[in-house]
Amino acid sequence: xxxxxxxxxxxxxxxxxxxxxxxxxxxxxxxxxxxxxxxxxxxxxxxxxxxxxxxxxxxxxxxxxxxxxxxxxxxxxxxxxxxxxxxxxxxxxxxxxxxxxxxxxxxxxxxxxxxxxxxxxxxxxxxxxxxxxxxxxxxxxxxx
Amino acid sequence: xxxxxxxxxxxxxxxxxxxxxxxxxxxxxxxxxxxxxxxxxxxxxxxxxxxxxxxxxxxxxxxxxxxxxxxxxxxxxxxxxxxxxxxxxxxxxxxxxxxxxxxxxxxxxxxxxxxxxxxxxxxxxxxxxxxxxxxxxxxxxxxx
Numbered sequence: 248x249x250x251x252x253x254x255x256x257x258x259x260x261x262x263x264x265x266x267x268x269x270x271x272x273x274x275x276x277x278x279x280x281x282x283x284x285x286x287x288x289x290x291x292x293x294x295x296x297x298x299x300x301x302x303x304x305x306x307x308x309x310x311x312x313x314x315x316x317x318x319x320x321x322x323x324x325x326x327x328x329x330x331x332x333x334x335x336x337x338x339x340x341x342x343x344x345x346x347x348x349x350x351x352x353x354x355x356x357x358x359x360x361x362x363x364x365x366x367x368x369x370x371x372x373x374x375x376x377x378x379x380x381x382x383x384x385x386x387x388x389x390x391x
Numbered sequence: 392x393x394x395x396x397x398x399x400x401x402x403x404x405x406x407x408x409x410x411x412x413x414x415x416x417x418x419x420x421x422x423x424x425x426x427x428x429x430x431x432x433x434x435x436x437x438x439x440x441x442x443x444x445x446x447x448x449x450x451x452x453x454x455x456x457x458x459x460x461x462x463x464x465x466x467x468x469x470x471x472x473x474x475x476x477x478x479x480x481x482x483x484x485x486x487x488x489x490x491x492x493x494x495x496x497x498x499x500x501x502x503x504x505x506x507x508x509x510x511x512x513x514x515x516x517x518x519x520x521x522x523x524x525x526x527x528x529x530x531x532x533x534x535x
Contacts, residue, residue: 249468252459252478281480282456288432288506291456312426312435315396324393334396336425360504362432 250281256295256317256356266294266302275300281358290363294347295356296320301348304389309365311339317356320349321388326379328388331355344371344379346389394425400439400461400500410438410446419444425502434507438491439500440464445492448533453509455483461500464493465532470523472532475499488515488523490533 251259258279266276275297282291293316296302304323313322319332323346324339331337331347339345349355371379380386395403402423410420419441426435437460440446448467457466463476467490468483475481475491483489493499515523524530 248480248482248484249466249473249475250480250482252476252480258478258480281458282482282504284454284456284482286454286485286506287456287504288508289504291458291504310428310430312428312431314425314435322393329393331393332396334402336392336394336396336402338392338394338426338428340392341430360426360431360433360435362430364432 256293256354276302283363285363288363290361292359292361293356294359295354296347296349298349298353299351300355302346303368303370304344304346304391305368305370306342306344307366307368308341309362310341311337311345312360313337313339314358315355316358318349318353320347320353320355322347323385323388326382326385328384344375348388400437400498420446427507429507432507434505436503436505437500438503439498440491440493442493442497443495444499446490447512447514448488448490448535449512449514450486450488451510451512452485453506454485455481455489456504457481457483458502459499460502462493462497464491464497464499466491467529467532470526470529472528488519492532 261279264278266278277295279293315331315333315335322329322331322337325343405423408422410422421439423437459475459477459479466473466475466481469487
């Protein structure tokens with residue numbers, strides 16, 4: 248099976264979907280599923296955040312393996328705010344708070360690899376947010 | 392974990408390895424393992440073929456999910472010879488003969504996703520090669 252790249256971060260016959268529709272807290276993201284074969288045991292997705300947008304602040308048991316694919320931004324991983332740019336790799340360990348944020352004026356696109364068999368993300372409680380806000384750099388990043 | 396991209400298709404602290412050392416038939420390839428976590432259930436590798444080089448002609452039960460990452464070339468998948476270029480996706484089904492070949496004068500780099508739990512590649516017998524050579528386009532591609 249050959250899926251030609253069409254340019255502009257789109258692939259032939261791969262639909263561009265809304266990131267999530269269940270009302271979680273995120274902004275300006277699309278999702279494309281590039282590989283999804285049970286025999287692979289994992290799924291490869293391409294997410295793209297509009298300039299200034301961000302992903303959901305969440306954690307879960309399953310790990311994320313991420314390759315930045317377009318532009319620049321920052322990643323929150325636990326209590327670290329990491330500047331990331333095209334083709335950097337980021338691994339998010341299990342049960343670690345994480346969020347991606349695109350730099351103003353730039354898209355942030357990334358490939359994200361996950362186990363097909365995975366748990367649902369958990370959103371932070373008020374207590375979790377209070378703990379995260381105790382770290383000034385984290386408080387500045389999450390903006391909630 | 393953050394692994395910065397260093398440019399020139401190299402990543403910080405990720406060693407550039409020989410593709411294979413067991414005497415199989417290949418030419419001018421390096422391998423870098425980008426993600427290898429049992430919790431992911433899969434492994435992401437970056438292979439790079441020098442201009443004019445090629446990967447081993449082989450098949451196996453496990454599937455390959457490939458994203459071309461650098462340059463141009465051709466992929467043999469079964470009896471099809473497919474022109475491929477940067478960011479194209481190619482999925483190799485199980486037990487399907489396959490080989491990648493870089494275009495003259497260009498590197499061919501690709502990300503290759505595999506299940507952590509996988510069988511060893513099988514090389515073609517003389518009978519297999521005779522069958523493949525019955526297809527003129529395939530005979531021209533495999534050059535053996």
